Amino acid sequence: MDRTDIETTTEPTTADLVRETFGEAVLDITERLGETTITLTPKALPDVARWLRDERGFEMCVDVTAADFPQDKERFRVVYHLLSLSRRERVRLAVRVGGKKPTVPTLTTVWPGVNFCEREVYDMFGVHFEGHPNLKRILMPEDWDGHPLRKDYPLGYEPVQFTHNFEEIDAKKPYAKS
Amino acid sequence: MGMLQNAVNWLLGRDQRGAWELHEEMRERQLEQMLIPTWEEGESGPRMLLNMGPQHPSTHGVLRLFLELEGERVVRVEPDIGFLHTGIEKTFEYKKYEQGVTLTPRTDYLSNVFNTWAYCMAVEKLLEVEIPPRAEYVRVIMGELQRISSHLVWLGTHALDIGAMSVFLYAFREREMILDIFEMVTGARMMMSYFRPGGLAWDIPDGFEEVVASFIDLMPSRIDEYEALLTNNPIWRERTQGVGVVDAETAMAMSVTGPILRATGVAWDLRKAMPYSVYSEFEFDVPVGTHGDVFDRYRVRMQEMRESIKIIRQALDKLPGGPHRVDNHKVAPPPKEEIYLSMEALIHHFKLWTEGMLVPPGEAYAAIEGPRGEIGFYVVSDGSARPYRVHMRSPSFNNLQIISHMAEGGLVADLIAIIASLDPVLGEIDR
Numbered sequence: 156m157d158r159t160d161i162e163t164t165t166e167p168t169t170a171d172l173v174r175e176t177f178g179e180a181v182l183d184i185t186e187r188l189g190e191t192t193i194t195l196t197p198k199a200l201p202d203v204a205r206w207l208r209d210e211r212g213f214e215m216c217v218d219v220t221a222a223d224f225p226q227d228k229e230r231f232r233v234v235y236h237l238l239s240l241s242r243r244e245r246v247r248l249a250v251r252v253g254g255k256k257p258t259v260p261t262l263t264t265v266w267p268g269v270n271f272c273e274r275e276v277y278d279m280f281g282v283h284f285e286g287h288p289n290l291k292r293i294l295m296p297e298d299w300d301g302h303p304l305r306k307d308y309p310l311g312y313e314p315v316q317f318t319h320n321f322e323e324i325d326a327k328k329p330y331a332k333s
Numbered sequence: 334m335g336m337l338q339n340a341v342n343w344l345l346g347r348d349q350r351g352a353w354e355l356h357e358e359m360r361e362r363q364l365e366q367m368l369i370p371t372w373e374e375g376e377s378g379p380r381m382l383l384n385m386g387p388q389h390p391s392t393h394g395v396l397r398l399f400l401e402l403e404g405e406r407v408v409r410v411e412p413d414i415g416f417l418h419t420g421i422e423k424t425f426e427y428k429k430y431e432q433g434v435t436l437t438p439r440t441d442y443l444s445n446v447f448n449t450w451a452y453c454m455a456v457e458k459l460l461e462v463e464i465p466p467r468a469e470y471v472r473v474i475m476g477e478l479q480r481i482s483s484h485l486v487w488l489g490t491h492a493l494d495i496g497a498m499s500v501f502l503y504a505f506r507e508r509e510m511i512l513d514i515f516e517m518v519t520g521a522r523m524m525m526s527y528f529r530p531g532g533l534a535w536d537i538p539d540g541f542e543e544v545v546a547s548f549i550d551l552m553p554s555r556i557d558e559y560e561a562l563l564t565n566n567p568i569w570r571e572r573t574q575g576v577g578v579v580d581a582e583t584a585m586a587m588s589v590t591g592p593i594l595r596a597t598g599v600a601w602d603l604r605k606a607m608p609y610s611v612y613s614e615f616e617f618d619v620p621v622g623t624h625g626d627v628f629d630r631y632r633v634r635m636q637e638m639r640e641s642i643k644i645i646r647q648a649l650d651k652l653p654g655g656p657h658r659v660d661n662h663k664v665a666p667p668p669k670e671e672i673y674l675s676m677e678a679l680i681h682h683f684k685l686w687t688e689g690m691l692v693p694p695g696e697a698y699a700a701i702e703g704p705r706g707e708i709g710f711y712v713v714s715d716g717s718a719r720p721y722r723v724h725m726r727s728p729s730f731n732n733l734q735i736i737s738h739m740a741e742g743g744l745v746a747d748l749i750a751i752i753a754s755l756d757p758v759l760g761e762i763d764r
Contacts, residue, residue: 187695188458188459188461188695188697189458190696190697190698192696214585214586215585215586215588215590216588217588217590217700217707217709217726217731218588218698218709218711218724218726218731220711220724220726222713222721222722223722234696234711236698236709236711236726240585240599240601240606243606243607245607245698247698266586266587266588267586267587268586268587268588268589268731268734269588270734271730271731271733271734272588272730272731275730279422292415293414293415294414294415294418294763294764295415295418296415303420303423304422304423304722310423310424310427
């Protein structure tokens with residue numbers, strides 16, 4: 156897009172409208188590589204999401220995921236990729252959370268389809284979603300310790316069991332015995 | 334392992350317990366894990382709690398469904414997934430960007446070209462490189478061939494699940510031809526890893542265009558054959574029409590994409606709606622359904638195969654010459670001839686294969702239209718040669734949730750048709 160194009164469009168962008176409507180709840184807005192990212196306070200997330208769905212036609216939340224930055228105080232960055240089918244537009248919402256029990260309000264009340272995605276984030280990062288109807292592990296076994304995609308969770312491997320080391324490996328795997 | 338080990342121990346005489354105690358203990362464990370049907374009192378009579386899968390021929394992989402049944406009627410379905418979880422997203426963080434390419438096909442083995450494509454697009458977005466037109470056109474041709482082959486696997490297994498066995502043999506005959514083309518180009522039939530950030534691994538071989546042209550000349554008549562077997566077959570219609578109905582609002586709220594969404598009447602195809610690559614240069618239609626049932630999903634996918642053939646034909650006609658990879662040697666290695674003659678090229682070659690490509694810090698999400706819906710890759714870079722975080726938005730994962738909406742209130746036999754029409758790939762769901 157040319158620079159002149161940007162200057163002549165009079166219609167406000169979604170990000171501008173969110174900032175106008177929600178004011179202080181919006182911490183940051185970035186436009187980079189053709190993608191809009193709106194960083195919010197976790198508290199305001201459901202209201203902003205509902206407003207985006209009802210007023211700006213974001214019918215779908217295609218994806219929820221997170222990234223772990225253990226050196227920061229609020230170490231988890233949970234991101235939501237929203238898609239508007241009617242306006243052909245994408246927006247990314249981001250919230251930062253930390254603490255002993257990182258908690259974000261659930262968006263299942265706005266888009267029921269984020270149910271599995273939020274369970275995956277809980278499973279992989281240990282971020283809790285307040286108000287989620289069925290928050291339990293989805294990919295890992297239910298009695299698993301730890302959250303694999305955290306940066307302080309080491310990359311493990313499974314030793315191959317042969318006849319010569321059968322006993323040795325068997326002793327290391329209490330969980331393999333049902 | 335545990336149960337087997339117990340049995341082995343018992344056979345070897347290490348375990349002093351008798352056979353009956355062991356049998357009792359195993360039965361208790363199976364009851365705990367719902368491996369044996371149990372009963373509980375429901376509102377209108379007894380309810381059966383049944384475990385379907387994980388090893389069930391019609392679950393297309395390792396999917397386990399908890400069922401609550403009242404007679405033949407399904408009251409509740411709850412999918413249990415994760416049996417194929419291999420931690421691919423974690424592995425990405427320990428691999429260089431080029432090495433990550435080989436992980437992408439392992440997720441969805443039926444549409445592996447698309448996974449690699451989306452991953453490469455996300456990395457290219459971060460690198461801010463434009464790939465040469467020849468590479469874009471070859472990507473489109475390979476992608477659309479893959480779409481046809483993926484739909485053929487769906488068609489064959491779908492019909493097989495409902496009991497029409499012969500369609501499977503017809504569908505796999507043509508799929509074999511596509512896999513032969515893939516083998517000709519990449520040397521691999523399934524895990525191709527042919528696309529790289531910045532273009533293609535190598536150029537297409539001589540004779541590629543003729544082989545593809547002869548295939549797309551043949552294919553429309555073969556699709557007619559499948560349709561002759563199924564479309565007006567009264568048994569097929571009976572099993573699919575009015576089964577697993579879902580409306581557009583529910584589908585959108587449940588993040589459903591791809592043919593399942595289009596079957597509800599929403600003409601949403603990323604190739605048309607938000608064109609990526611060179612799709613804006615092709616003429617094609619987006620087939621949609623009206624009822625959102627299993628039959629409409631069948632019609633949409635059959636029509637999509639025909640549209641793919643149209644796209645491949647146009648792409649072959651327009652296929653430009655030129656390089657297959659970007660000229661930026663920070664991203665793609667220089668040609669081998671140059672390495673012998675130029676100091677610069679040698680340095681680039683050495684840096685690229687030892688250090689890897691350095692991707693500027695930032696985050697990017699790239700999405701494409703795969704055979705099952707929107708395949709998205711979310712890549713976070715910290716400026717090093719390895720990604721900080723890679724997340725794959727896999728369509729089957731989101732699409733699977735809608736199974737409860739479709740199946741509850743229906744018959745158990747319809748559940749089989751519904752699973753098949755969702756076309757799930759469990760490797761992609763569990764990643």
